[in-house]
Amino acid sequence: xxxxxxxxxxxxxxxxxxxxxxxxxxxxxxxxxxxxxxxxxxxxxxxxxxxxxxxxxxxxxxxxxxxxxxxxxxxxxxxxxxxxxxxxxxxxxxxxxxxxxxxxxxxxxxxxxxxxxxxxxxxxxxxxxxxxxxxxxxxxxxxxxxxxxxxxxxxxxxxxxxxxxxxxxxxxxxxxxxxxxxxxxxxxxxxxxxxxxxxxxxxxxxxxxxxxxxxxxxxxxxxxxxxxxxxxxxxxxxxxxxxxxxxxxxxxxxxxxxxxxxxxxxxxxxxxxxxxxxxxxxxxxxxxxxxxxxxxxxxxxxxxxxxxxxxxxxxxxxxxxxxxxxx
Amino acid sequence: xxxxxxxxxxxxxxxxxxxxxxxxxxxxxxxxxxxxxxxxxxxxxxxxxxxxxxxxxxxxxxxxxxxxxxxxxxxxxxxxxxxxxxxxxxxxxxxxxxxxxxxxxxxxxxxxxxxxxxxxxxxxxxxxxxxxxxxxxxxxxxxxxxxxxxxxxxxxxxxxxxxxxxxxxxxxxxxxxxxxxxxxxxxxxxxxxxxxxxxxxxxxxxxxxxxxxxxxxxxxxxxxxxxxxxxxxxxxxxxxxxxxxxxxxxxxx
Numbered sequence: 001x002x003x004x005x006x007x008x009x010x011x012x013x014x015x016x017x018x019x020x021x022x023x024x025x026x027x028x029x030x031x032x033x034x035x036x037x038x039x040x041x042x043x044x045x046x047x048x049x050x051x052x053x054x055x056x057x058x059x060x061x062x063x064x065x066x067x068x069x070x071x072x073x074x075x076x077x078x079x080x081x082x083x084x085x086x087x088x089x090x091x092x093x094x095x096x097x098x099x100x101x102x103x104x105x106x107x108x109x110x111x112x113x114x115x116x117x118x119x120x121x122x123x124x125x126x127x128x129x130x131x132x133x134x135x136x137x138x139x140x141x142x143x144x145x146x147x148x149x150x151x152x153x154x155x156x157x158x159x160x161x162x163x164x165x166x167x168x169x170x171x172x173x174x175x176x177x178x179x180x181x182x183x184x185x186x187x188x189x190x191x192x193x194x195x196x197x198x199x200x201x202x203x204x205x206x207x208x209x210x211x212x213x214x215x216x217x218x219x220x221x222x223x224x225x226x227x228x229x230x231x232x233x234x235x236x237x238x239x240x241x242x243x244x245x246x247x248x249x250x251x252x253x254x255x256x257x258x259x260x261x262x263x264x265x266x267x268x269x270x271x272x273x274x275x276x277x278x279x280x281x282x283x284x285x286x287x288x289x290x291x292x293x294x295x296x297x298x299x300x301x302x303x304x305x306x307x308x309x310x311x312x313x314x315x316x317x318x319x320x321x322x323x324x325x326x327x
Numbered sequence: 328x329x330x331x332x333x334x335x336x337x338x339x340x341x342x343x344x345x346x347x348x349x350x351x352x353x354x355x356x357x358x359x360x361x362x363x364x365x366x367x368x369x370x371x372x373x374x375x376x377x378x379x380x381x382x383x384x385x386x387x388x389x390x391x392x393x394x395x396x397x398x399x400x401x402x403x404x405x406x407x408x409x410x411x412x413x414x415x416x417x418x419x420x421x422x423x424x425x426x427x428x429x430x431x432x433x434x435x436x437x438x439x440x441x442x443x444x445x446x447x448x449x450x451x452x453x454x455x456x457x458x459x460x461x462x463x464x465x466x467x468x469x470x471x472x473x474x475x476x477x478x479x480x481x482x483x484x485x486x487x488x489x490x491x492x493x494x495x496x497x498x499x500x501x502x503x504x505x506x507x508x509x510x511x512x513x514x515x516x517x518x519x520x521x522x523x524x525x526x527x528x529x530x531x532x533x534x535x536x537x538x539x540x541x542x543x544x545x546x547x548x549x550x551x552x553x554x555x556x557x558x559x560x561x562x563x564x565x566x567x568x569x570x571x572x573x574x575x576x577x578x579x580x
Binding site for chain 2 (some may be wrong): 217219220222223224225226227228229233237238241242244321322323
């Protein structure tokens with residue numbers, strides 16, 4: 001990238017004093033959060049308390065084991081975040097010359113000018129919430145349609161042959177090629193945003209559900225045939241339960257895609273209150289770098305949270321499903 | 328072809344195959360002119376080289392496949408089938424797997440659950456009702472599969488090499504169990520295997536088949552009463568009979 005225009009836009013927004021004030025408070029906030037958590041841990045290591053005297057060794061050791069397990073899980077994530085922040089600062093202060101620093105303002109400046117400024121953060125969170133709603137609505141519709149489509153396909157060989165190509169075609173058309181058309185047809189409001197979401201999230205639901213419904217062994221089908229199972233019994237007692245793990249895999253993928261769909265929809269369809277994608281566009285046009293970075297961070301957090309929630313749901317449900325408790 | 332299903336009444340022959348030929352769409356003749364009957368209280372084992380159409384025979388008898396020529400007559404109110412693999416539904420506990428048969432036949436919940444429990448007790452799995460297939464050993468999974476077959480109180484029970492994939496020790500245990508259950512329930516049994524000693528130990532009659540196309544080449548009665556002790560396998564008469572079956576196999580393979 002060549003050094004772009006007007007560095008004058010960079011210092012225009014933040015009054016330099018406010019950021020200096022904000023950073024220490026935010027750090028102090030973190031410290032005061034950490035303090036009460038540390039206290040019970042240190043008191044727990046002293047087994048002399050009358051309450052725990054009956055069984056002195058066990059409780060603290062168990063607590064330490066649990067803490068170690070949590071640390072082992074959270075540690076790498078924190079380390080990665082730390083690495084990102086370090087690289088960010090490195091680029092801001094070392095790679096970029098001061099007059100080009102507006103391309104990547106330092107982390108604390110971004111935080112100060114966004115998190116510290118309710119006039120920026122308020123609308124941004126509202127927009128994010130709006131996008132969450134669109135993504136979840138789109139996902140819900142994609143789940144229902146996708147499972148329904150797969151169930152219809154699995155009813156007969158020719159139904160699959162006829163219907164599957166439509167799903168593939170829908171998948172192969174790039175969403176950005178379809179989006180303007182959706183705007184023309186549906187208007188530029190919420191319903192269009194949700195439609196973009198559905199289209200992008202639909203295919204993984206269809207393909208994973210279909211794969212799952214077909215995963216029951218021929219012998220299991222023979223068992224149902226020999227016991228004169230009806231079509232509905234075969235679906236509810238064999239194919240659908242067999243498909244559940246794949247359906248959850250599809251759900252996880254579809255959830256991630258629905259976040260992308262919602263942001264793409266926001267970006268193109270600006271009627272009504274803006275989503276976070278709409279703000280991304282506004283900030284870009286105004287070269288409001290601090291807000292732009294914060295919006296990107298929020299979408300990233302949104303994506304990670306959605307993915308983690310569905311991954312956790314997947315593990316919990318499937319573990320119980322096979323009676324192995326999450327193994 | 329004609330497959331008739333009528334009440335057993337006083338009829339002695341539960342399963343009758345009459346000059347059955349099976350040719351697949353690919354042109355392969357799997358079975359040729361096979362005639363075979365199994366009466367109530369009879370346990371017939373079919374041995375033969377691999378690819379002789381033994382499993383095809385069972386699929387025809389169960390009605391999963393249709394014959395090309397000849398006819399099959401089934402005089403059974405209830406037929407059950409034990410597959411090569413346990414074929415359990417992994418998301419269901421052992422009890423609920425056995426219960427499945429009652430569910431598919433729309434039996435009342437309390438009744439089918441009680442009977443499933445009894446069937447699990449019968450195969451020695453009392454206390455394992457709540458375990459899922461992944462938590463059970465291979466032998467235990469096969470016991471669940473046998474319980475599921477017995478819960479329907481079958482007049483005709485078909486077995487498609489059910490012990491083939493198990494280790495020797497588990498296999499011998501399950502053979503002992505199965506002939507005990509047969510002695511108890513007196514269904515008509517048709518059992519496919521490629522193990523000669525398994526055939527002789529389990530059955531009242533051993534039917535030997537030749538290689539492709541499958542034909543019946545010998546029909547050897549086994550004299551001993553049930554239940555049979557495991558030590559029977561070490562008796563000289565047992566060895567003599569397995570020798571006879573092996574010879575019949577060797578001449579025609």
